[in-house]
Amino acid sequence: MSKPVLEIVGVSKRFGPTLANDSISLSLAQGEIVALLGENGAGKTTLMSILFGHYMADEGRVLVDGQELPQGKPRAAIRAGIGMVHQHFALAPNLTVLENVITGTQSLWSPKLRSSEARAKLLAISERFGLKVDPDARLGDLSVGEQQRVEILKALYNEARILVFDEPTAVLTQAESERLFATLKDMAAQGLSLIFISHKLDEVLSAANRVVVLRGGRHVAERNTSETSKAELAELMVGRTVTRPVREPSTPGELVLEAAAVTIRSDGVDRLKAVDFRLHAGEVLGIIGVSGNGQHMLAQLLSGTRSKTAGDLLLYGKAVDNLSVTDVVSAGIGRIPEDRNKEGAIGEMAIWENAILERVKAFSRGGLVDRKAAIAFAQTIVDRFDVRGGAPTSRIRLLSGGNMQKLILGRNLIDRPRILLAAQPARGLDEGAVAAVLERILEAKRQGTAVLLISEDLDEVMALADRIQAIVGGKLSPAISAEEASARKLGLMMAGEWTTEVPHAV
Amino acid sequence: MSAAFDIIASAGLWAAVLRIATPLILGTLGALLCERAGVLNLGIEGIMTFGAMIGWLSVYNGADLWTGFLVAALAGGLFGLLHSLLTVTLGLSQHVSGLGVTLFASSFSYYVFRLAVPVAGTPPTITPFQPIAIPRLSDLPFVGPAFFAQTPPTYLAIALALVLAYVIFRTPLGLAIRMTGENPHAAEAQGINPMVVRYGAVIVGSALMGMAGAFLTLSAFNSFFPTMVQGRGWICIALVVFASWRPLRALLGGLLFAFFDGFQLRLQTVLGGAVPYQLFLMIPYILSIVALALMARRARVPQALMQPYRRGER
Numbered sequence: 044m045s046k047p048v049l050e051i052v053g054v055s056k057r058f059g060p061t062l063a064n065d066s067i068s069l070s071l072a073q074g075e076i077v078a079l080l081g082e083n084g085a086g087k088t089t090l091m092s093i094l095f096g097h098y099m100a101d102e103g104r105v106l107v108d109g110q111e112l113p114q115g116k117p118r119a120a121i122r123a124g125i126g127m128v129h130q131h132f133a134l135a136p137n138l139t140v141l142e143n144v145i146t147g148t149q150s151l152w153s154p155k156l157r158s159s160e161a162r163a164k165l166l167a168i169s170e171r172f173g174l175k176v177d178p179d180a181r182l183g184d185l186s187v188g189e190q191q192r193v194e195i196l197k198a199l200y201n202e203a204r205i206l207v208f209d210e211p212t213a214v215l216t217q218a219e220s221e222r223l224f225a226t227l228k229d230m231a232a233q234g235l236s237l238i239f240i241s242h243k244l245d246e247v248l249s250a251a252n253r254v255v256v257l258r259g260g261r262h263v264a265e266r267n268t269s270e271t272s273k274a275e276l277a278e279l280m281v282g283r284t285v286t287r288p289v290r291e292p293s294t295p296g297e298l299v300l301e302a303a304a305v306t307i308r309s310d311g312v313d314r315l316k317a318v319d320f321r322l323h324a325g326e327v328l329g330i331i332g333v334s335g336n337g338q339h340m341l342a343q344l345l346s347g348t349r350s351k352t353a354g355d356l357l358l359y360g361k362a363v364d365n366l367s368v369t370d371v372v373s374a375g376i377g378r379i380p381e382d383r384n385k386e387g388a389i390g391e392m393a394i395w396e397n398a399i400l401e402r403v404k405a406f407s408r409g410g411l412v413d414r415k416a417a418i419a420f421a422q423t424i425v426d427r428f429d430v431r432g433g434a435p436t437s438r439i440r441l442l443s444g445g446n447m448q449k450l451i452l453g454r455n456l457i458d459r460p461r462i463l464l465a466a467q468p469a470r471g472l473d474e475g476a477v478a479a480v481l482e483r484i485l486e487a488k489r490q491g492t493a494v495l496l497i498s499e500d501l502d503e504v505m506a507l508a509d510r511i512q513a514i515v516g517g518k519l520s521p522a523i524s525a526e527e528a529s530a531r532k533l534g535l536m537m538a539g540e541w542t543t544e545v546p547h548a549v
Numbered sequence: 550m551s552a553a554f555d556i557i558a559s560a561g562l563w564a565a566v567l568r569i570a571t572p573l574i575l576g577t578l579g580a581l582l583c584e585r586a587g588v589l590n591l592g593i594e595g596i597m598t599f600g601a602m603i604g605w606l607s608v609y610n611g612a613d614l615w616t617g618f619l620v621a622a623l624a625g626g627l628f629g630l631l632h633s634l635l636t637v638t639l640g641l642s643q644h645v646s647g648l649g650v651t652l653f654a655s656s657f658s659y660y661v662f663r664l665a666v667p668v669a670g671t672p673p674t675i676t677p678f679q680p681i682a683i684p685r686l687s688d689l690p691f692v693g694p695a696f697f698a699q700t701p702p703t704y705l706a707i708a709l710a711l712v713l714a715y716v717i718f719r720t721p722l723g724l725a726i727r728m729t730g731e732n733p734h735a736a737e738a739q740g741i742n743p744m745v746v747r748y749g750a751v752i753v754g755s756a757l758m759g760m761a762g763a764f765l766t767l768s769a770f771n772s773f774f775p776t777m778v779q780g781r782g783w784i785c786i787a788l789v790v791f792a793s794w795r796p797l798r799a800l801l802g803g804l805l806f807a808f809f810d811g812f813q814l815r816l817q818t819v820l821g822g823a824v825p826y827q828l829f830l831m832i833p834y835i836l837s838i839v840a841l842a843l844m845a846r847r848a849r850v851p852q853a854l855m856q857p858y859r860r861g862e863r
Contacts, residue, residue: 135732
């Protein structure tokens, strides 16, 4: 192996009582792609923040081309050729692409912005790496994928030779992710060195040359991707063997929810087009499809936040015209919203406050909130659903995604809902949390809850759902049973090709 | 109607418009600079009052007019430093801190004034800036007396609008300021220290506010009294929105408001007997609200305005 361009030697970082990084060492060679794999909270982002000068390490050194990098100075890191592509883009939506890229690249006291040279340089880089952008577009008008391209260009514009990508695919669609990986390989082939942070095993295996696994702030293993497997990495990452739960066949009970030709029109467009589905007690109905095909409308309809335009909705055999949120809660419909940070929890409020949001009435006494009972209730959820990382009185924002999701699940399942609406329940969670969340869903089903699972993850739907329907362009396919389902068949259904294979609607 | 036409056609109105506009332009530029960096500065009303007082007091005690003007700017900068300490370093609510600065600076102005100048039946006066006619241009008919016979601070205010527009949109420093107001984390990721940028913008912006106040006592009028700013600072805050955070539009907005104000003053003298004068006083404010409603809907607010920046936190 050639001389390393980057060496991290024995870096430790402590936040209060927690040791986020415990003497981590890592090296990176020119033209190499190293994946930093670990669960949320394993210390990946902390390590990279130290590298980039956002944090000061308590111990250890960072060497670039054998030269020690001064700590806590982003500008020094930039000068040394380190570029960072943040998960939450460090971009300004009201500025143009060019302005975003060149901010801070010219002396602040120079009397004139040299825009035309900058534009030429930007276009040359974008040409060289196949990252097409319009320099004069307002950044806020671009898609997420394009914004990420700008973020990459920004690093390249600063002549970065070492690029760090923090969970780059978290915000991308499948197609955008594949395109990104092609770009990464191209960049490595042109001599750049890359580190990318991820907790997704598939992408680590397909994109990286080498994998460094972090767990609990420690460097636990290092493997060449050619010599390892998904199973081994999963085990290294979690520290034990993790198996995702799988459904067992069951006999569904009575019909609890039925939709017949339900249409939702919004802004003059039919977002849901005459969809039919039936949901029974004790079964999981999976709705599979690529995001943005009407799932959001469907979830909103059943959450009581959007009303239907046409069609019939039957809840427990009775026609309901329009559900309000209160109706939904009192009808025993539990909900796991797609975006837990925006719709599922209020970050600045305490865990106990979040726990009782839907049932404030039950916890009020004489017009005041019964804090004691509410905190006790939250403690029950925390214990029963294994929520780690906070007491009932700590702010929910401080929980990791997986633990926040467990709390939301617990809040819904503790009352044994008759129906559970789970929209993308495992999205963005690490392997251990995924297994826990899915197991809870199956457990609810065994206890007779009817589960409507909306997901774009093929494996997840195949593992959990008893019957599966695909959603494409606002239309729902007829249901197929789990036994009939195969990855190929579901793939076709997700592409909208069901009419030829299944001639009759249910 | 012909009365209105006569007023608009008089050079005197236009000369007055520029005079009335000057403190508005300076104040709006100051508030705009602060907001471009992401800091709302509601201290403006008090800083203007203090600038008016300290500028006047300096001249009253023998300093020349420009020194008085400079002292007002420096005092404004000091209040800017205070506001920065509270909002940037401590990350307190910008609204509360700004109102606090206004209350403090206003009362402090009166206190200092009373200590320095004993109560008198007629307030003491100074000799203010005199109009300077620009050679040749001031000889032009109508346009000359209307626009080219102003006091020096008025010319300065117009020049500063041009300078600020250039700095904000055409220099690396201006880009750094805008980035800080849009996304301080992004600025930091590009090696710019958002804290330093915010301090600088708030201090310089507040200095402009101090100058805006000094214009009132050193040019528009010749003595100080505590209520003389009369809400001009708040008008400036509204004008920033009207201007969509652009200096040249701030210039335009200041002139527009001043036009309504000068117009109603003259309308009072023409129609004064028939209608209560308070009605005329309302005209500029009503028209400003209308103009604001029309303009501000498309405005692009700096995204990080009023958000404290803390390192390493998202």
